Amino acid sequence: MRFPGVSFVKQSALTAVFTAAVAFSVTGCKQQAPEATPTVSTTPATPAKVKPPVVTTPPAVKAHLYDDDADPNKLIAAGLKQAKKEHKRVILDFGGDWCGDCQVLDIYMHRQPNWDLLNNNFVVVHISVGHIDKNLEIGERYGVALSKGVPALAVLDANGKALYAQAGGEFESMRYMQESSVTEFLNKWKA
Template identity: 55%
Template structure:
């Protein structure tokens, strides 16, 4: 019992206000991730963003049909679940600012590229050089006309970009 009281007193003496502040600040930093731009980010929850068994040709055809009916554009999103930047893009596309833009103006088709060895024919068809980095995007009109294809890996560093950059992209290409 005496040892327990001595230990408790030692711990209390060590917990100066500065140490207590550092512990609380560290706990908050871990529990509330913040992007490089200072925006609060949702922690990534493993999802099957890029289904390995999907057929991009069928998925693109279905997206184009939906886009024609709903007067939207189609975003082809080339990437893989292993890609951290692809996960950040997914988070940004579904955040409170961008989700309404996506819902109103776009149909997104995620296209699995494996370890840069799957669906490369689809990437080539839409002039998307996935070897320059993923995620890699293309935008089609509702009839399948290519309006934009990412040429220089612009989104390959999403983890150092902000949600605002995605908002700007969506506003530039919305229907």
């Protein structure tokens, strides 16, 4: 910094004052407390154990949620057997791999707190409806109106009794719904 018409010594002094003023304005004039003064230790320091950061990856879209070749009656029987053993309920999830809303529902179910609610209270059975031309009689058996769209859900107790059947396409527009709608559903029907 140069000041015209001022000697070198005065310029140095003015520069020092200016620098100090800037430093005080940036850092403040707070004096460090005596106990905060670092001390020198002669013992070697032990490195602190640092926990690695928890990395969570968002659930991925699954290519094959619904098996077109699976026997839905066998899937339901296996789900009921597991539910009875684990004192849970069964969610019948009717849909197709082509269905974007079905994928969104699956993603929402795998996010917290839904994932814990699902694991602790339900066995999920995915039933393929093809292109709404397959396993329609299974939906009818449980009172699910597949003509209203998919995904469509039913909740069964461990004995196979339908406790809930989606009748009005409640989940068929999952892409426009909030995750909290899945949370509310799971809380309402949990075992």
